[in-house]
Amino acid sequence: MKIAFLTPEFPHPKMGPAGGIGTSILNLSKGLIGLGHEVSVLVYGQKEDGFFVEDGISFYSIKNVKLKGFSRLLTQNKIQKLINKLVKESKIEILEAADWTGITSNIKPKCPVVIRLNGSDTYFCHLDNRPVKFWNKFHEKRALQNANGLLSVSQYTAAVTKELFSLERDFTIIPNSIDINKFSESVANVEENTILYFGTLIRKKGLLELPLIFNEVYKQNNAAKLILIGRDSSDIISANVSTWTMMQSLFDGNALKNVNYIGSVAYDKIREHISSASVCVFPTFAEALPVSWIEAMALKKAIVASDIGWATEVIDDGVNGFLVHPKNHKMYADKVLELLENKELRNQFGTEARKKVEQKFSIEVVAKQSLAFYQEELNKHK
Template sequence: MKIAFLTPEYPHPKTSHSAGIGSSIKNLAVELLQNNHRVTVFVYSEDSNEIFEDNGISIHKIGYKKYPMLSWYLYRKQLQNYINNIIKVNQIDLIEAPDWTGITAFIKFRCPLLIRLHGTDAYFCKLEGRKQKIKNYFFEKVALKSADYIASVSEFTALETKRIFNIKTAIKVIYNGINTTQFYNRQNTFYFEEELGETILYFGSVIRKKGVLELAKIFNKVVEKRPSTQLTLLGKDVIDIFENKSTLELFMTKLSSEAKQNVIHINHVPYEKVKEHIRKANVIVLPSFAEAFPMTWLEAMAMRKGLVTSNIGWANELMIDGKTGFTENPVAHQLYADKILQLLENKELNATFGINAKERIHQFFSLEVIGAKNINYYKSILKK
């Protein structure tokens, strides 16, 4: 098969940025390639045009062009013309695009279009309780209605998206997968490295929807019990959509004077370095309110770390509370802090959770398992 992806992000030094969607696409692209399928990736809204190879994957950077009028429409037509030419020349069988802001609205491709639900803007607005721009909802609805097929990275996201857009067609659920040969823990022991002290790690964008502001109040309670505990925030600071201020600054204002001394923020490290921060942490905290099926959770579980996550929607499709870690509502600050303290104080329990988490990833969410499901799904589409 010859599969293409249209995406706003892809993890490569030559592209402008990448997050969870980009990681999930690259993981799948690599697995397709290893199974002798050809892969093309179109990365839109870039700063320039360029074509290059990434270990056998053909990458097309497509620069954003602003037009005097109707840029939203004319740029889509620019993408359509460029991509359809490549589809024709390379005989691409299927193109996949994400749902975010409906980039495929008013684009007609020369091959079937599959939209994968990683979470629309409307979906995240609903989970966060904020108002959505009318144009974003319109584009997303048009894109979904005109897609030939729709898949979702979680059952929760599929059901919520169906309700939001009144979608009647079936949605195929295939979870995100992770390369377990890249995310693993080299240590032979699960016990803490004494020289590191007690360290908690949050990694991901520093943003309200990921529960960062609740984490400040949770960490205050952890420090009350264990004053030497350190918290590292690893991720880009984002301007808060409600208060129009730095989320990191808002986070710091919610900390007690004692807790504030124990927080480190690291704005950015190369993707490969993230694994080292995960490895060194004693407990991973991911108190998000709004996700689809987060790669950060998969990465931490694959590295057999003790986790405390939120317990919302998608969480129950990935985590098993009391077995692969703890799940808790982030607004229950004391209960959430108590779960973190349990993992700091009970090394055997922490280790057991890590082992169970790794096994669950290996059994259900490894790239081999998820890749095979995607390949079979693509083949079923092409048979039609």
């Protein structure tokens, strides 16, 4: 089968910064290629048009058309022409696109289109209690209505999206995946009393709650250290240019001395930092199905994560991690402290977490599920 992904991001040096959507596509692409299928990745919003092949993936970078008032439509037309050219040349049989801002709303490829929910702008604005831009919601809904097939990485995201867009159609649930071979054996000694957060420093991921949680941890264990890895970001609500700056003012003075913000780390280096941590924390308010959680679970890390929505589709509370609401700072801190103090429990959670990743979130498992779905859509299209 010849599968193409249309995306605004991909974790490759030639493509600029990428987040969860790009990482998810990378992992799925590896799984599909491993099963003997062909993958093309079309990345729009790039500095220039280009084509190259690497690791078995055919990459097409697409420069957006700039013309005030018509940029989106002209860029969509450009993407449509490229897709249809590749279909005609028998290089694409089916196209998968992300739901973010509904890029396929005005694109009519000569092949089936599948949209996989990783969280639309409408979805995240809803979780953040922020107003969504009218045109973003319009295009996202239109793209979903026009798609041949609909996937979602979590049941929660599917249910919320259906309600927000008043959709009658159903979604097939296929989660995000990771390369469990890459996130397997520990590559570093565990540093006791270390708490790791990795991901973007942003309000929606609970980074303004994390200082208050760590203050509670530090009160009872002043040997505890908090390590932060990820790019800093501006804050939409306050218009502050740095979430990290906002965070620093929330730490107690002595607790802040035990905080180490490392900044961004290359994707292939993150494993070392996860391996050396005692506990990983993810106090987020807005996700679809977070790859970071799965990566930490694959490395047998004990996790304390948010208990919101999608969380129970990843972690079984008390079995392979703890789930606590990010606003409940004291309870969240108590769970972190329990894991810091109980190595046996950390190991138990880690072992169970790895089992779940192997069974549900490996690229082989998810690639096979995705292929079965693609085949169904191709059969309908014939």
